[in-house]
Amino acid sequence: xxxxxxxxxxxxxxxxxxxxxxxxxxxxxxxxxxxxxxxxxxxxxxxxxxxxxxxxxxxxxxxxxxxxxxxxxxxxxxxxxxxxxxxxxxxxxxxxxxxxxxxxxxxxxxxxxxxxxxxxxx
Numbered sequence: 279x280x281x282x283x284x285x286x287x288x289x290x291x292x293x294x295x296x297x298x299x300x301x302x303x304x305x306x307x308x309x310x311x312x313x314x315x316x317x318x319x320x321x322x323x324x325x326x327x328x329x330x331x332x333x334x335x336x337x338x339x340x341x342x343x344x345x346x347x348x349x350x351x352x353x354x355x356x357x358x359x360x361x362x363x364x365x366x367x368x369x370x371x372x373x374x375x376x377x378x379x380x381x382x383x384x385x386x387x388x389x390x391x392x393x394x395x396x397x398x399x400x
Contacts, residue, residue, distance in 0.1 A: 283400050284332060288312060288371050290399035297374060297382050299395040309374040309382075310398055313366035320384035321361040327376045328355050334370030339363045 282300045287310055291298055295317055297309040313336060329336060330353040338354060339345045341361050346354050356362050364372075383391040 281400070282398060284310070284371075284373075286400045287398035288333075294366075294369070295382075295390050297392060297395055298398040300373070300398050302378055305378055306375060307378040307380070307395075309376070309395065311372045311374060312369060313364060313372055314369040315366065317364045318383055318386050318388045318390055319361060319363045320386040321359055322356075322376070322380055322384040323359055325377045325380045326355055326358050327380070328353060328374065329364070330373040330375070332371045332373055334366060334368060336370045336372065337365045337367070339365060 280301075287298070287300060291310065291312050294312050294314045297311040299307060300310045301308040329338065329348060331348045331350050333350050336348045337345055338348070338356065339362060348354055381391060381393070
């Protein structure tokens with residue numbers, strides 16, 4: 279069992295949109311990421327995705343235009359198969375919860391795709 283201190287863990291993450299593994303439970307991954315600017319449009323055909331903003335503001339855009347803005351302390355579950363694009367202006371710190379084998383860019387290959395996640399440092 280390893281305790282994770284969020285402040286220290288986020289401080290150890292240098293790149294934006296580079297998720298790091300904070301823990302795993304029951305086949306699910308708890309990931310931390312710093313976000314700034316626009317991510318890529320993508321979806322996860324077989325996985326719901328939880329976004330929890332711990333610092334800053336995150337807008338999650340949807341193709342139908344019903345965007346959702348999350349402030350620090352707020353979360354949203356994006357249902358599987360829903361195409362979305364996270365946008366952070368200014369920087370946001372995110373906790374993500376999803377199946378461990380879920381790729382960060384879902385069904386899209388981009389320069390932001392991460393196949394192997396580093397563990398956070400505490």
